[in-house]
Amino acid sequence: MMSVENEFDDKTLRERIAENPRPAMLWVAGLVVLMALELGSIAAAVLRVGSVVKFAIGGIANTPSWMAGFVSESLGSIGGTIAYGLTALALLVIAAIVVKWLFVPFSIVDRLGLELGVGKADVVERAIVTAVVGVVTLLFVATPLGAAVDAVIGALTQGLESISSLQTLTSRETIPNQGYQLPDGSWEGTWLGLSPAMAWGARVLLIYAYAFGLLAWFWRGYNVFRNHYREADWTPRDDSVNRFRNHYWGVFGFVVVFVFVVMALWAPALSPVTAEANLYSPYEHEVQYYDEEIEDVASIPHGEANLETRSVGGDSNVGLMSYDKYDRFHPAGTNQDGKDLFTFLAYGSQVSLVIGLLATGLMTLVATALALMTAYYKGLLDLLTVVVSDSIISLPRLLVVLLLSVVFMEANHPIATIYDGGLLLALIFAATGWPLLWRAVRGPALQVAEEEWVDAARSYGQSPVETMKKHMSPYIAGYMLVYASMTLGGVIIGVAALSFLGFGVQPPTPEWGRAVYEGRPYVPTSSWHTATIPGLMVVFLVTAFNALGDGIRDAIDPESDASGDEAGTSAAASGGGG
């Protein structure tokens, strides 16, 4: 056994790229071009994330004083001070756990060469990290360092703000569709003087072309990595990807879901009117039109114009792909308030997807963690989880969701105000939904826990958490994805149903279910579209998620295509005949 340095290539990804930079450079160049086109929106997105983070940190930083105030009310100021200290310490400990988990992959205790007992090492490790975090926090609060960092962040924000005002390729301003028609039939204010319908159509096309181009570019990136930089020339995942590509129903689902995601992301640019003008403050935005009576261009607030363009059946109707009398183009007609329905739907897809993804994400997280732990430790933990989940499953779900949301909303709980009750709904759906997901993956989880490689990991001292992450979770992740994508449809329907009943997401935040509810009386009339279109959207999206789930299931389950799998593995390693 001699050491054979460098006989076999043993390079990091960076070294491998340095060796053959062309494909990677080409791909990155393409990506940069694509990104540059949307620089403004990217900067805006970063800003938004930054402000959310800032808000969250501010909230957390305030908890000690909040607790102190709370306690000193009942126990006096000394109690308040103690509560302040305890809360601050608790927060520090939590922060330390996160920091350790994210940034300190080695054991400080080992590095320092401390000889400690079993239980003690962990405690000391935590204490060290907590102390470091505490000192850093103090530095920020008590020294000019904090102000300096503030200044840097401020400057960054300003820079980003100026970037975010840059025009992007796919923004409304690039291809404006709002204008008015002069008596001679020509259009003023629209892109290239095209009709608003054409201009809007061009913009939609451009947006989707861009989005699919981006998607294709990432797919290409994956292929570049696979062909030029990956060490393994075959991985089990390749087979799954190939199987999914040949699964038309699954690909259909993926494409539809992607279309909806793009709709949600680009809602401001896709809608013919801005959300402000259409949904939130129609009386503060005006629309210009050519008034035939005074034979000149006049303007009127959207709100007033809407009174004339309501779709409530009979003669008062603005249908699909038509203009109203103020020359506003409505791809999906107007709703019963005279507002543009397509704008409502585009923004509504944001709400549905955000609530659906948030709820499903939380559910998946809880269910995965529980499935791994119950399968690994079994016994009492498993029994307890069975009891709890069975009790939750046995409740009528929609009723519980309804009850909880009403209770929280009536009490005006702070959570109920975030995202117009959307966050609350997501939490409630997650809390009532995880048992189903856990149930679905419990079997597979128990099965992998029985595999010998889990025992093997234990036999050389791998920690339980690592074992669950490395040796068990990949095997239930596929199942999770399948069930999660199907559950997502359920949540979207659930949210729509709640809104349909008049609960759930409150106006003016657009929600598909509420559109169905409000448009329902006009289904038999000429304004049938007000309820039907949003209803169809729900059906489409849910079906697409189910199709996607189907596709993923068949892709990860080699049984579904045994012959193809054999062909894939026949690249078997030769030599070492054993």
Place this chain on the structure above:
Amino acid sequence: MSQHMSESESEPRRDADRRVSSDQHGETLIEVDDLKTYYEGNDFFGGQPVKAVDGVNFEIARGETLGLVGESGCGKTTLGRTLIRLEEATDGEVRYDGTEVTSLSGSDLKQWRRNAQMVFQDPQSSLNDRMTIGEIVREPLDVHDWKTPRERREHVRDLLETVGLQKEHYYRYPHQFSGGQRQRIGIARALALEPEFVVLDEPVSALDVSVQAKVLNLLEDLQDEFGLTYLFIAHDLSVVRHICDRVAVMYLGNILEIGPTEELFENPANPYTHALLSAIPEPDPTVDRDRIILNGTPPSPRDPPSGCPFSTRCPAKIRPEEYADMDDDVWEAINLFRVLLDERARADLSIRDRVREFRGKNVRFDEITEVRSELFGDLDLSADVERHVDQAQEYVEAGEFDRAREYLAEEFDSICDREAPSLCTVGDAGRSSACHRHDDEYASPDEEL
């Protein structure tokens, strides 16, 4: 924790000192003292534990290979897993190089684990399909923070060559390998931390016959090269004969015989060993040997027999003096009758049956008359025996099972039912066997069979 620990921490000891020690068979590496491993039943509400390993004693010398054979379910795998702390021992001690192992925990346990590794039975299940071969073999090194990552990768490549694979296989996935190759990967992983002791849990039983010999040869070569100590678990006796220095025969959680391989094969002492060996097909068809056919299956390890574990099936079971010259077939039939009654008594009852029983209805053994005629139908029973069997049958018909069993026990129990035999030395090469027939009082198993 002794120096041994700190030693293994610092440097892998694969070189000179180990090779020396491998040559001096006799220095004890592992001592097992009255080890018991019980599983609590799945029942949360009490119930009998499964006595998978029920008090075993043995030693393994440094550098030797101890075979552990027995039918499936006899507890041999549990024993192997307990030795490397994959199962918790219920009672007893395992000393590794003088260190008591069963009570280790936390980082002491983690450190100790470097010394003892396992090669698993099923090459399909022992490798995580989502990881590359390199990652799989390297994981133990990562867990123990062995040297630098670069050195780990090199070490893994060397290991792959050592077990007969190629360095280039580092980035392949297990899917791309045959069963034999996968088992080689498993062996490489077990050797990554350079352990001294390796438990081989039926390492070739899942492989094609043509591949078995190659893997066995590899294991032997590795033993020579690294001075490894093996516990070789197998149900295939011929494999054991090929590779083991000594063999322990296990039955129902107990070791019934243990000794040097050749001697044990040539001249088995324990009736159970006799039975196992007679089940091997004789390579030379001209040799005419009496095959010993064992009745039924081993009893449940939840409720093992009170005396000798083998007593329910033993063809050489000692008879009470009164029945010393009873006809063999009658004796066998009576034993079978008793086993059946025991099994029935133990059978789990459904709730409905329990209710019926509570109401005084006889739910089991409705077919007692049939059983009786099946077992004793064409046998010539002496008046005495006839009377006892009749009496037992009567009790059964009245639903008084335990009474029937007690009655038969009183009449037909011998020392084999009452006392568990302890290991006693037989032969002259350090062999021992647990059987009452090794007492001078009784005819030896050899004569009896």
